[in-house]
Amino acid sequence: MSRQYIHTPKAPAAIGTYSQAVRVGNTVYLSGQTPLDPATGQLVEGPIEVQIRRVFDNLKAVAEAAGGDFSQVVKVHVFLVDLANFAKLSEVMQTYFQPPFPARSTIEVKGLPRGAQVEMDMIMVLD
DSSP states (O other): OOEEEEOOTTSOOOSSSOOSEEEETTEEEEEEEOSBOTTTOSBOOSSHHHHHHHHHHHHHHHHHHTTOOGGGEEEEEEEESOGGGHHHHHHHHTTTOOSSOOEEEEEEOSOOGGGOSEEEEEEEEOO
């Protein structure tokens, strides 16, 4: 089965040895995104909701570059530095997804690259 490597300048460039996403068949694996502004490469400032929105916007850009959209996302993995932000995550997520929502895991972590408070990756299945 062939692989297609996805890249878009509308999301931050990889800061490590990975691709923004890889498509295998009709499944797209979107790499973890942190709240980096794709124009500046800097972490966005502001409350956790601002960081969460930036992460979703980055992932949306990658999903679109792969030929899909959030209606095709089947799994979201969320990494939060503080699980006290779980309710805020859910509140913001409802503005990007419609029911039925994708499956989701939320894990508290000790730290994330560049001091980010949130990172997410996704799995998307194209129709």
